Amino acid sequence: MLVSHLAVPNWLPLDRLLEENTPLPVIRPYLDVEDCERITKQLTAAQRSITITRTLSQLPRFCPECRTTELEGLAEVGWQVLHQFKWIWRCQAHQIPLWQMPAGQKSVATEIDTGCVNRADFETLKAVERDTVWLMGAQVPALGRLRWREYHRQQITRRFGVQPPYASRDLYSLAHEIPPKARAWLQLPMVSYMDNWLLKAVRHPQGTTDPLLHLATLRICGVRACEAVLTLSGNTNDHPQTAMPS
Ligand SMILES: [Zn+2]
Numbered sequence: 003m004l005v006s007h008l009a010v011p012n013w014l015p016l017d018r019l020l021e022e023n024t025p026l027p028v029i030r031p032y033l034d035v036e037d038c039e040r041i042t043k044q045l046t047a048a049q050r051s052i053t054i055t056r057t058l059s060q061l062p063r064f065c066p067e068c069r070t071t072e073l074e075g076l077a078e079v080g081w082q083v084l085h086q087f088k089w090i091w092r093c094q095a096h097q098i099p100l101w102q103m104p105a106g107q108k109s110v111a112t113e114i115d116t117g118c119v120n121r122a123d124f125e126t127l128k129a130v131e132r133d134t135v136w137l138m139g140a141q142v143p144a145l146g147r148l149r150w151r152e153y154h155r156q157q158i159t160r161r162f163g164v165q166p167p168y169a170s171r172d173l174y175s176l177a178h179e180i181p182p183k184a185r186a187w188l189q190l191p192m193v194s195y196m197d198n199w200l201l202k203a204v205r206h207p208q209g210t211t212d213p214l215l216h217l218a219t220l221r222i223c224g225v226r227a228c229e230a231v232l233t234l235s236g237n238t239n240d241h242p243q244t245a246m247p248s
Contacts, residue, residue, distance in 0.1 A: 025058060026041070026042065029057060031137065033147065038143075041054065053211055057088060059088045061102050062103045063086060063090075064111075065095070067093065067095075068093055084134070089131075089134070091116045091187070094131070094135055099113050099115075100113075122184070123181050134217065136226075145231070145235065148209045150203075150209060151206070161224065170196055173195075174201070177190070179221075180218055185199075
């Protein structure tokens with residue numbers, strides 16, 4: 003995050019540093035262009051960005067296997083950006099749970115437990131993980147939050163037959179498509195039918211820039227992030243690199 007505090011070597015341009023070492027690639031698609039420019043400036047100036055920090059775990063996370071490999075090969079260890087997203091629970095390279103650094107005075111790191119137990123839970127987490135991993139490498143530009151809201155509305159109508167104006171009770175019912183344990187781990191709020199996570203993604207007047215709400219909405223509609231981005235960027239001149247995930 004403290005990009006300007008790093009000694010950036012000549013062979014690593016700042017835009018590549020932002021792309022490979024910050025959460026920006028996962029957050030950017032859901033921003034308006036002006037917001038994206040502001041947040042990029044904040045990152046470059048090592049200023050705190052609420053939009054960025056709210057997507058990250060409060061305590062640093064690491065994979066013990068990656069750590070061992072790095073210590074043997076490089077004699078030092080780093081923090082992987084992908085491991086710091088609050089909804090990511092395992093290392094993609096080793097397929098094992100991440101560990102979380104201790105809070106306060108405690109001295110022992112602990113293995114992450116998502117609380118998820120059944121296949122439906124894990125399929126949900128894996129879909130969100132898959133899309134997050136894809137976004138980290140796809141260089142998707144800012145597509146605008148209201149365009150995403152419109153996309154979700156069309157998908158919800160197509161898949162579930164829910165018609166405009168997307169009544170709160172209908173969306174509340176649909177929001178349960180994310181099972182309870184997975185919903186708890188992903189921190190998707192379900193306070194009431196007037197205050198649930200799907201309502202924010204589909205009905206909020208300003209839309210939302212929270213990537214998790216978008217990824218969860220794509221999940222219940224059965225759409226991959228790469229498919230949605232292809233559709234949404236179809237009418238613009240600046241096509242993102244849309245290599246399909248394997
Ligand atoms: Zn690992």
